[in-house]
Amino acid sequence: MTTFHPFRMDRRLRVARGIVWGTMGVIVLGFFRAQILEHGRYELKSRTNRLKAITLPAPRGVITDRRGAVLAENVPGYTVSLLPADTAAMRATLWRIAPIVKLDSAAIGRVLARYLRVPYQPAVVLADAPFPVVSTLEERRLLIPGLVIQTEPKRHYPDSGDIAHLIGYVGEVTEQELAQRRNAALGLGALVGQDGLEREYDDSLRGADGLRFVEVTALGHVVRDHGASPTLRPVSGAPLRTTIDLDLQRFVARIFPAGQRGAVVAMDPNTGEVLALYSAPGYDPNRFVGGVTPDYWRTLSENEAHPFFDRAIQARYPPGSTWKLALAAMALKRGLVTMHSHMPIPCRGGLQYGNRFFRCWQAKGHGDLTLQEAIAQSCDVYFYQLGLKLGLSSVLEDANAWGFRGRTGVDLPGEIPPEFPTGTDYYDRIYGSRHWTSAVTLNLAIGQGENAQTLISMVRLYQMLASDGREHTPYLVHPNIPSDVSLELSAEQLAGLRQAMIAVVERGTARGARREAISIAGKTGTAQNPHGPNHGWFIGFAPADKPRIVVGAIIEFAREGPYVAPLVARVIARYLGVDTSAASVVRMVLPSDTAPATVQVLPSALPDTVRHDTVPPDTTRKDTTHVLAAPRDR
């Protein structure tokens, strides 16, 4: 009997056939399950494998001045991004394109960090790529897996530095901001306003980003736009019309003495509309578009003039003699004096009070003055006595009621409140109960002592003087809730104060500001600076009879001579359409006050609008402490 007997072979053949059929059946079932039953699942996996979403940034809203002239617009720019398969591929690709896009190892590190934060989004390598770089990259597309080049709206500020503090700039959102603004539809890598109006009105300016899908290979090569997948169109941000007069703003920036630090604020006294807001030194907001270079950031942050600092709303200065108008208004409101009242002691160059001698800025004395003359001459002795007549508690009460302790509420980020005592308990706390005398009243009376105001806060005082005594909160875009703060002065009293201020310009301390065609009312001031030359103030409005503009200016270390009053006068003249060609540089006599105030000029903390996190850690400022004043407490 052989093993190859047909009968036995047939049996084995049946077994073999059974095994073949059975196995094939199992395999077909396996494919049936994968291809028919689980088709949807794998179809989805296939799509997520190869389709990558790329954000289409929405154009930000255009910002214009009051007449529609552009302050901030969008121009087309190219962004170069990478959509890598993994970190190793990302690093390799970055090194490959480094010579083309000029990346050093630190820049590569930053791109990698950005990629690791959002691994499934394209990481921006170059936010504002010049065209030659873009074309070079396009030629080498096959060698650069995951290369995404997009035209994106790029922010542009035609007036760059002239409007820097006003407009601010845009930058990539930080993780802290993301945490703070959880409600906003923000993703990592989104551009948000970082300062000024860009930040204040970011929510309306930003618009809604779109999405598009691209098909990528396993190595990350972007093969084609995926036509079938719906593209979500970006919705551009709402335009923003401001109250700024661009012509005036440019004029201020042009005539502001070069190299000086200071600020200018121009307002419509009848509405609170801010016409110009300038702070010097400034910076170029265009250089922040698409990421500031570390070099430029270092230049700015290590600059001891602090260019980021908006001196109009973020710096406190002792108001000096500009404060005298506040004191005069308090006395008039309380009916203690009229414009023609004399003080008991005429000015002989100073006032003996207790065991101290408080000098007047003019050592030879002013003689016997009326209030009107005292304002014009800025006589300290007169105001010492006026302050004593009012009494400390009245001064504190009125100053607090008129808002000299609070922010003005201007619609700009980072405004700091001025400093002023809340009441007498403030002095108890500082010096200890019974350890201070009403000598503090004398200091307060002439704008020294425990009083530090921001420029915009003082401009607000003059706005009230220039209008009917009521406060109009300064604003750039939206008028704020009507303020119920008022000086509560009669029309005659207001007119008297204006008359006194006209006298300041015509005959008094601000003769340099005189203009033939217009009557400017205003007041000079000197802010004592323990660190060097004093700071010069001038705040004025015109026309004096029916004011249309109030302008305040401060120049730090006015060492070059008191340009301040002529500067303000030229700004006013420009706005009112008066010829400014005959700009004369007249030296202005500024009162040199005596009160030994050591009020802080710069705040001890930097404004929170300054961003620390967009730059490498080595560029953080180190040498700022000597610029900041010593602690105020004595």
Place this chain on the structure above:
Amino acid sequence: MFSRLREIDKPLISVALALAAYGLATLYSAGQTDVPTAVATIWVRQLVWLALGAVAAALVFRTSPRLLEWASPYAYGAIVLLLMITLVIGTGAGTAAGSKSWIAIGGHRLGQPAELGKLAVILMLARWIADRREPPATLRELVYPGVIMGIPFVLVMLQPDLGSAIVFVTILFAMLFWAGTKPQLLILLASPAIGLILAFSTIAWGAWIVLLFGLLLWWRSYVWEGLAVMMANVLMGVVAFPFWRHLAPYQQNRLLAFLNPEVDPRATGWHVIQSKVAVGSGGFLGEGFTLGSQKRLAFLPAQHTDFIFSVVGEELGFVGVVVALTLFLALLLVLLRIARRATDSYSSLCVFGIAGLLFTHIVENVGMTVNLLPITGIPLPFFSYGGSFLLACSLAMGIALRVAWESRQSGYAEL
């Protein structure tokens, strides 16, 4: 010559030609990627190999089985020698760059001797079994065929090429089965391998040893045989963990990824996941010829060799898969029919061995694309790019055609 052609086995040649055409078309499609690679033009080279294979098949078709039977030991010896040389001068390629599978002269890779080795082992086993006329009845009688299979098996394992080595084992079992070896004996022979696998769970292994003991008593095997089998199983249980550690990490990972591809989706499980995604996204009708996105975008690895069947699944869908599997099924059934009607036992064993070889390759390669089997890099007949295996398949078809022709001549009617 033409009279012979007229008597040729038409089902076999038409199925083989259909598979070759299907495979070539799929290979062409596999090269159509969005970022072009060297794979784009390899279908032309495959065409050249097909032509060479056709010539070789024609030559074998003209060779008498008697001549083959006489030449089998020489072919076997030559292949063993070649495999030894490969271990010395061999080079790696592709996904297994670290192994020594290829014979290369002057940097130009000629081929993988292991593929031809499979055919040589079939011929040698057929000759040995046919000479005996009786099936091996005891384990001792299985030593000789074990050695015939074992030498190339060990040489291939040393390359290392686990996939091909396993094919040698299945060929041995297929041919012993066809020779009429008792199933009990085959189970006893296979028991050490089962013991090895079950050794990873102590309870399962213990149960297996008890079951095996029962089986040995039931089948009344010789005492020394039973002892040898038990010893071998115990030994496997002992060496299982050292053996596991001895496996190359890629081999371990393949087995782990088979059990759970999601363990490490970007590395170990990548092949399985991407293959399943490609096949699954194909759906019923597929994405269209040359249009498979997973393949086009290079997510599918080794799309021209190991995972070429995933291309079929993605582009032609379930329909294309069923057509391909039907053709493979037809091929195997035709081969079984030829083996059944062969005029002599040598021819019959040769053809059945060929069927076993192709069956193993088809099931393993197709099964791994949907994760029914762990990944081993063995090619799919007529589809995967590769000259050596295509040549081996062509030679196998030549042998089968000759055997079919012989039986036709001796009076078997056409089905």
